[in-house]
Amino acid sequence: MIIAEQKPLREILNIIDKDKKLLVIGCGACVSICFAGGEKETKSLADGLFLGAKKEGLELSIETDMALRQCEWEFVEPLEDRVKKADAVISTACGVGVQTMAEKYPEAKIIPGLNTTSMGMPVEQGVWKEYCGGCGDCVLAFTGGLCPVARCAKSLLNGPCGGSKDGICEIGRDTECVWQLIYDRLKGQDRLELIMGNVLAKNWEPARDGGPRRTLRTDLLIRGEKDEEQK
Amino acid sequence: MKSKSNLEKVLSSRKFAVTAELGPPKSADANVVRTKAAYLKGACDAVNITDCQTAIVRMSSISAGVIASQEGLEPVIQMTCRDRNRIGIQSDLLGAAALGLQNLLCLTGDHQSFGNHPQSKNVHDLDSISLLDMVRNMRDKKIFQCAEEIEVEPRFFIGAAASPFSDPLEFRALRLKKKYDAGADFIQTQIVYNLEKFSLWMKMVRELGLERNLYILAGITPPKSAGMLKYMKKFVPGQDVPDELISRMESAKDPEEEGIKVAVEMIEKVRQIEGIAGVHIMAIEWEEAVSEIANRAGLLPRPIV
Known part of the structure; x- marks a missing residue:
């Protein structure tokens, strides 16, 4: 939501x-x-x-x-x-x-x-947290279902920076280190190999950086599909 | 040789290396850099020029690096992912190489909430690992991140940071491996005060065989006072300051002298750890202490290679 x-x-x-x-x-x-x-x-x-x-x-x-x-x-x-x-x-x-x-x-x-x-959810009564950054190219399959783009203060894609301590992010007590959570999750699932390969420069074009997003589904269009396809 | 760097020459000839740190001023005053450079000249193989550390605006690492090299030091410039995207970073690195800079430390960067512009937007287009990969490809494959060819490539001796005291501890050596895989040639560690934990990390590093391919420089900082250590323990990310050290500094009659002793002892101890190729002495706003420390640790004169 x-x-x-x-x-x-x-x-x-x-x-x-x-x-x-x-x-x-x-x-x-x-x-x-x-x-x-x-x-x-x-x-x-x-x-x-x-x-x-x-x-x-x-x-x-x-x-x-x-x-x-x-x-x-x-x-x-x-x-x-x-x-x-x-x-x-x-x-x-x-x-x-x-x-x-x-x-x-x-x-x-x-x-x-x-x-x-x-974009986030109520994690408990009275507390809402951000969960999705709308980057347009979902990485959750490789991070144990926890999003580093939205939930890491630096959107790191290769594990925790030096600011991770006791599960908390360097920016402050209210912010969990999502990379600690990802590590714990994948270790528990015996899938740490997922984060051992390096994620190289992310393509931010599908994110807001590529310009305001517009999603087109020609199969759902009622008017002027062909005009839309040519755009 | 990957570069023309003196630091690379010292390390590849398996001499115990010494690097130092020079924090650029919060002003446009070149003389501050020159004064600090004078303290460090002859005391180290290369000097790290920080890139707006703790997210406080300072003279840029590259420009202060050029001034330091005019003063006869070899700079290690820093680049963080916080303030520039891949366009800005590559552009600055072409310029840095054109200005004759040879060493580059690739960092994620402290979050801007620590600094004096907490309301700024951060970039983090890349992270330290994708930055390393990009810089190595610029050097070794002569290509930009977009894969376009570079006619005259920047040839840096590439460094990265390691944070042995941050969490998750078990992942820290694995993260070092990731940095090695991404292109790091040398490593500077976070300040070592907790020797036991540092040795444990090095053991994990050796189990991965990383010390055979990576030059690891242990971070050394002379504490200036007990207050400084307390502050670091509480507020600086990635620090592990044992309480005994704080009490030792508290009871010292001459804290600065004691701090220098602590640094010298620490150098002697890390030197005995298998796989440590040198030390990175960060005397924070105390650059004049470096030559004294290096001298007492028996690390002077620096080799000419």
């Missing part, structure tokens, strides 16, 4: 500036699950903004709504009337949802209510 957390109230209040009629739109997908932008958080953000503005002598009119998945056109379409009536729309979706709104409603002032951090 995509993990996000709410921006500080102060920052959002600064962005909304002189807008009086606000619409806060939550998302029912990942950010609901990570308690950042679901129905409950959307309402409490609206309350917070209302009170924060009131303290400064501003009377806001704030409404809230939800999109089941804010990252798809069809789920943000029904919001059209409410979006048009608002001075500004605060999206508490991930960065994808915010942009879906921005592209769907080019006239509207769309403001992000969250900071999107990573």
Whole structure:
């Protein structure tokens, strides 16, 4: 899932500036699950903004709504009337949802209510960790199913650097050394040979470094497949 | 010979090598490099010029290396994977070779969160091992990482670091093998204070036969004070500082003199370990101590080969 957390109230209040009629739109997908932008958080953000503005002598009119998945056109379409009536729309979706709104409603002032951090999972109640870096060329088959690209602070592909101590990364106590985990896993499975060969310079073209990614499935296209193939 | 490096000549003639370390200044002042170089001249076979160590911005390793070589030292330049991608690294290495630099230490690099620009973006396009492989191919196959041919190739004597005290301990010798496979010619180890653990690591290294093909230089640092050791124990990754050493420095009347003694003793001890080809003396912001240490350890004058 995509993990996000709410921006500080102060920052959002600064962005909304002189807008009086606000619409806060939550998302029912990942950010609901990570308690950042679901129905409950959307309402409490609206309350917070209302009170924060009131303290400064501003009377806001704030409404809230939800999109089941804010990252798809069809789920943000029904919001059209409410979006048009608002001075500004605060999206508490991930960065994808915010942009879906921005592209769907080019006239509207769309403001992000969250900071999107990573692709990961809740490892326990209240703790989320990054698990995937979206590098476009998955290496998990060779690393015991644990990702060094996302989970090593230096994305090392050939084992732990000198900063690994007691299972912890040199950057700090909250970060496990994923290479210690990989080593332990593969040793336990008697498959250490997987990391004994050297992984040479990785191809980062399929990653973000090659430019924004676009995935094309011509078998799923409804319109102009041939035009797409020629691109 | 793989390069024209003096360090390579000393090591391949099986003389016990001495390298030192020179930290470039946090400024554009060439005189700092010249002053430090003067302390080190004649005391070592080559001198390591750090590449923004602990992620603090300093004069670049290559440029300080050129200044040091003007002062009559042979530099070992460093390259980390933190600040440059493969384009930047190869470009800088062509330049370094064109400027006459002969030795290159390939490192992953300390994370930028340690340094004075923790908000920077890190690169890590390569890691130390893919960097070694790339540099060896530039030299031996005359090709860039992309496989395009290089007309005049950079010929470096290639070094790498080893961290015998980091975890997982059992993997540390295997990781050295990976570095050897990737192209390392010589190795500088992390600072040795825990001799027992270091000897154990060397035993594992010998079991893999690595000491026969790799010149291993043991890292030596004279402690300047007990406080410095405590700091290293707590904050510097890959350090293993025994408590006895800290108490020895605490009770010393003249800590600097004691620190020099510690370094000399350590050199004498690592020298007896089979497979140690030399020492790398890192007198941190204390370059003037190196010649004293080398002298007392019986390592002066340095051989002319």
